[in-house]
Amino acid sequence: MKYATLLLLCLNAQAMEITDGFLDKLAIIESDNRCTSISDKGKSLGAYQMHRSAWEDACKRNLANWEYNKSNAFNYPIARQVAQWHCEWIVQTLQKNNIKPTPMRVYMCYCMGVTGALKRKLNTDLDYPALNRARGIL
Numbered sequence: 001m002k003y004a005t006l007l008l009l010c011l012n013a014q015a016m017e018i019t020d021g022f023l024d025k026l027a028i029i030e031s032d033n034r035c036t037s038i039s040d041k042g043k044s045l046g047a048y049q050m051h052r053s054a055w056e057d058a059c060k061r062n063l064a065n066w067e068y069n070k071s072n073a074f075n076y077p078i079a080r081q082v083a084q085w086h087c088e089w090i091v092q093t094l095q096k097n098n099i100k101p102t103p104m105r106v107y108m109c110y111c112m113g114v115t116g117a118l119k120r121k122l123n124t125d126l127d128y129p130a131l132n133r134a135r136g137i138l
Contacts, residue, residue: 015091015092015095015101016091016101016102016103016106018084018087018088018091018106022087022103022106022138023080023083023084023087025103025137025138026048026083026087026107026110027047027048027080027083028137029107029130029133029134029137029138030044030047030048030049031046031047031048031049033047034047035047035074035075035076035079036074037049045068045070045073045074046073046074046075046076046079047076047079047080048073048079048080048082048083050068050073050079050082050083050086052068054086054113055068055073055082055086056068057086057089058082058083058085058086058089059082059085061085061089062085064081064082064085066078066082086110087106087110090106090109090110090114091106093109093114094106094109094114097118099122102124103138104124104131104134104135104138105117105122105124107130107131107134107138108120108122108124108131108134109122111130111131111134
């Protein structure tokens with residue numbers, strides 16, 4: 001039993017890594033990599049199109065004092081770091097729920113929120129505009 005548990009922990013430890021390549025593709029999916037992009041009636045800002053709550057949660061978890069505003073969201077290196085932290089949290093959250101993170105699952109959670117993606121049973125084949133676009137890029 002100990003070995004089975006250890007094996008499961010080791011398998012689970014092989015998490016999806018949030019790579020530069022994934023972050024590059026994420027910015028393309030979200031905004032065509034436009035740093036000054038604004039959508040969702042002004043609720044999503046920058047290349048990574050983050051909403052205030054996701055931005056603030058990621059910064060709080062990582063002890064960063066980057067306020068959610070256009071100046072920071074339009075600053076590509078800052079926005080990229082916050083998006084990376086958020087995606088890493090998504091990976092950890094999926095793993096804690098014994099769900100294997102994949103690029104499409106992480107994107108689905110990024111796009112809809114973890115709760116929204118789980119309500120849809122992480123069905124990455126849904127006919128949903130953002131998922132349809134991501135399938136062609138991820």
